[in-house]
Structures are given as structure tokens and as C-alpha cells.
Amino acid sequence: MATMHNRRRPQRKKNYAQQARPALSMDNEFHMAGGETENSYSNNSRLQRKALLNTKPVLRKAVSDLCTGAFNKTLVIGDLGCSSGPNTFIFVSEVIDTMRGRPLELQFFLNDLPGNDFNHIFRSFVQFKESITEEHKGETLPPFYIAGLPGSYYTRLFPCQSVHLFHSSYCLHWRSAVPDGLDVTATVYLNKGNIYIEKSTPLSVVKLYQEQFQNDFSHFLKLRHEELVCGGQMVLTFLGRKKEDVYKGDLNHLCGLLARSIRSLVDKALVEEKKLDAFNLPVYGPSLDEVKTVVKQSELFDINHIKLFESNWDPYDDTGGDVAEHSIKVA
Ligand SMILES: C[S@@+](CC[C@H](N)C(=O)[O-])C[C@H]1O[C@@H](n2cnc3c(N)ncnc32)[C@H](O)[C@@H]1O
Numbered sequence: 001m002a003t004m005h006n007r008r009r010p011q012r013k014k015n016y017a018q019q020a021r022p023a024l025s026m027d028n029e030f031h032m033a034g035g036e037t038e039n040s041y042s043n044n045s046r047l048q049r050k051a052l053l054n055t056k057p058v059l060r061k062a063v064s065d066l067c068t069g070a071f072n073k074t075l076v077i078g079d080l081g082c083s084s085g086p087n088t089f090i091f092v093s094e095v096i097d098t099m100r101g102r103p104l105e106l107q108f109f110l111n112d113l114p115g116n117d118f119n120h121i122f123r124s125f126v127q128f129k130e131s132i133t134e135e136h137k138g139e140t141l142p143p144f145y146i147a148g149l150p151g152s153y154y155t156r157l158f159p160c161q162s163v164h165l166f167h168s169s170y171c172l173h174w175r176s177a178v179p180d181g182l183d184v185t186a187t188v189y190l191n192k193g194n195i196y197i198e199k200s201t202p203l204s205v206v207k208l209y210q211e212q213f214q215n216d217f218s219h220f221l222k223l224r225h226e227e228l229v230c231g232g233q234m235v236l237t238f239l240g241r242k243k244e245d246v247y248k249g250d251l252n253h254l255c256g257l258l259a260r261s262i263r264s265l266v267d268k269a270l271v272e273e274k275k276l277d278a279f280n281l282p283v284y285g286p287s288l289d290e291v292k293t294v295v296k297q298s299e300l301f302d303i304n305h306i307k308l309f310e311s312n313w314d315p316y317d318d319t320g321g322d323v324a325e326h327s328i329k330v331a
Contacts, residue, residue: 001055001237001309002291003062004301006228026177026282027113027152032083034117042085042120046315048170052090054309055237059091059167062233062304063098066164074105075164078227080153081171082110084120089128091167092146096132099142106144111157114150121148152176154219158227165233166224172238173251175282176216179208182280189277193263196255196281197247206246213284217294225300234301241287242308250313251285 032041066075077095082088092108099106110121125146132141151157153168154176177183182190182205191205224234241249265271288308295301312318 001051001058001235002295002306003058003233003235003304004295005065005231005233005304006225006301007299026174028115030113030174031115031117034084034120036085036120040085041083041117044315045083045085045087047311047313048083049087049090050311050315050318051237052087052169054311055169055235056094058305058307059094059235060098062235063095063165065304066231066233067099067102067104073103074107075099076107076109076158076162077165078109078111078149078158078163078167080111080157080166080168081174082112082116082121084112084117084124087169088121089124091169092128092144093132095165096141096144097136100136101140102142104142106142108144108146109149109158109163110146111149111151111153113152116150118148118150154216154223156223156226160226161229163224163227163232164229165235166228167235169237170239172217172220172236173240173283173285175212175284176219177212178280178282179205179212181208184278186278189274191280192277193259194256195259195262195276195279196283197252198256198259199247201247209284210246210290212282213286213290214294217286217291218298221295221298221300225298233304239283239285240291240308241285242310244287244289246287249285251283255281255283 033039033044034041036042079088079091082091088110092110095108096106110118112118149157153171190208191201194201197206197209228234239251241251243249259276262271262276266273266276288306292303292306295303
């Protein structure tokens with residue numbers, strides 16, 4: 001995870017908001033399973049919950065640092081990739097709790113792709129408001145307001161210099177699109193039999209994934225830098241890789257298992273081989289150094305704190321993971 005604050009705004013000629021970007025393939029089709037059924041994200045997000053709980057102290061510190069800044073009475077806060085379910089409100093309640101007793105109002109914008117189950121969030125809001133008020137009975141909570149904000153965080157989401165705090169948990173390993181040359185329309189299959197980077201993935205494909213990460217992440221930083229007020233903060237947590245070796249990360253291992261399952265369906269003639277050959281996931285788990293390099297090259301943010309932490313793949317096992325193949329690394 002990393003917290004950063006934005007540097008003083010340099011004089012820029014380019015307006016990134018108006019720069020042409022290729023159409024994003026994730027925008028209309030991608031979403032977590034909505035609702036509250038057995039298979040919904042809401043009921044299957046305990047791993048992600050562990051990351052939120054792990055990063056609470058860092059979030060509290062970033063929020064407290066904000067309070068020492070000379071901001072006006074309303075703090076604008078964006079949660080990028082909020083999804084729907086109990087996790088969405090963990091972040092919100094943590095910020096409200098940290099702001100207890102301060103003469104401020106809080107405006108939260110909960111962002112996700114348009115296919116996200118925003119209705120579920122809106123329906124849960126009344127219950128959340130009641131439970132946080134009950135939890136803090138007798139205390140003065142800051143007034144808070146919540147709005148849904150559909151759209152990709154790889155596009156501009158807010159007016160210039162209007163946001164004080166950005167948060168994103170368990171999202172930024174998702175790329176804006178499958179790298180060019182690896183999408184389902186490609187006529188030559190460059191990563192046959194795999195869905196991400198595996199042992200048999202050629203280095204040329206690894207490079208495509210790395211470039212996609214570098215372009216996406218640097219674009220994300222530019223957009224957020226435009227939207228943040230001077231002295232604003234960002235707390236970002238996402239899946240990464242412990243080792244520099246790009247073939248050896250937990251995301252590789254997990255996607256490898258998934259690809260193996262699909263291969264077994266191909267062997268049983270239940271899935272066409274070319275469908276597997278044409279399919280690649282739009283994800284990338286960077287190493288700590290890869291993250292630091294992009295932030296440094298952007299010259300837009302200073303990293304206050306960056307840490308790699310591990311947690312057990314078993315959602316119901318809260319012990320830290322120390323075996324690489326069974327744990328998640330979050331940069
Ligand atoms: C694993 S969920 C994490 C949700 C939540 N933050 C949590 O901690 O449980 C990842 C979320 O990121 C969202 N996401 C992925 N790419 C996105 C993008 N480009 N813009 C906005 N949201 C995105 C997905 O739709 C999904 O809801």
C-alpha cells in the first residue's frame with residue numbers, strides 16, 4: 001500500500017482531461033456480482049476486507065494529516081473502486097470516526113464502473129447511517145453526505161483541484177484494458193494456453209503487460225493530480241508482487257490455477273481451445289520498485305509511506321501469510 005501527497009502544481013501546457021485515450025474495453029462490461037446472493041461480491045469479499053482492516057492505521061494517519069492543512073469546512077473524499085457490500089462502508093466509517101469532534105462536513109463520492117451495483121449501496125445507506133450513529137451515541141459526528149459516481153478512474157472524474165482525499169483498495173491491479181495485441185480480436189495468439197503471465201509466456205508478452213501497467217498507472221496519477229487540491233492525500237492499496245521476477249507472484253500463481261482449470265475443460269472438449277488461447281486478463285501485479293519508479297517518473301507525488309504486506313489467501317484465516325504461494329502481496 002502507498003500513501004502520497006501531491007506536489008505543488010507545475011505549469012503544464014497539456015490538459016490531460018482533454019487528451020485522446022483509446023476506448024476502454026472494461027467500462028461497460030466489467031463489474032463484481034451485485035446483490036446479496038450466495039455468489040455476490042457482498043458475500044465473497046472477506047479477503048478484500050482483510051486488506052481494508054490492515055491499512056486502517058495508514059488511512060487514519062492520512063486523514064489526520066489532512067486535518068492539519070488549511071482547508072475549508074468541507075472535505076471532499078473519493079473512494080475509487082468502491083464495489084458494493086459491507087466493505088464499501090468500512091472506509092467511510094473509518095474516515096468519519098477519525099474526524100469525530102472536528103468542525104467539518106464530509107462529502108463522500110463512491111466511485112466504480114457503471115455496471116457496479118450502486119443501488120445496493122444506496123439501499124444500505126440508511127442502515128449504515130443508523131448503525132454509525134448508534135455506535136457513537138453521545139458523540140458529535142461530522143455531518144456526512146454520500147453520492148455514487150459511475151465511471152472509470154482511468155478517466156477524469158472530478159473538477160480540477162476539488163478533492164482532498166482519494167482512497168482505493170484492492171482495485172489498481174486491474175488494468176484499463178487487455179494490452180494491445182492480447183485482446184480477443186487478435187488474429188495471432190501470443191500467450192497460448194495462458195490467461196496471464198505464466199512460465200510459457202514469452203518475454204514480449206510480459207513487456208506488453210508491463211507497458212500497460214506503466215501507462216495506466218502514470219495516467220491515473222496525472223488525472224488524480226489534476227483533481228486533488230494542493231496538499232491533498234491518496235491512500236492506495238492493490239495486489240502486487242513480492243519478488244522482482246515477473247513470473248513469480250501470487251497473481252501469476254492464482255491465474256495459473258485458473259488457466260489450468262480452463263485447460264481441463266478444453267481437454268474435455270467443453271471449451272474451444274482457441275477461446276482459451278485468445279483470452280487474457282486485464283490485470284498486472286507490480287513489484288514495489290515498479291510502483292516507485294512510475295511515481296518517481298511522474299514527478300507529481302511524493303510517497304509518504306509505501307509498504308508491502310502479506311495476508312493469507314484463505315478468507316477465513318486472519319493470520320499473516322508467509323508462504324509466497326499462499327499469500328497476497330499488496331504494494
Ligand atoms: C475487488 S473490488 C474491491 C472493492 C472494494 N474497494 C473492497 O475493498 O472491497 C475491485 C473494484 O474495482 C472496480 N474497478 C476496476 N476497474 C475500475 C476502473 N477502471 N474504474 C473504477 N472502478 C474499477 C471493480 O468494478 C470492483 O468493484
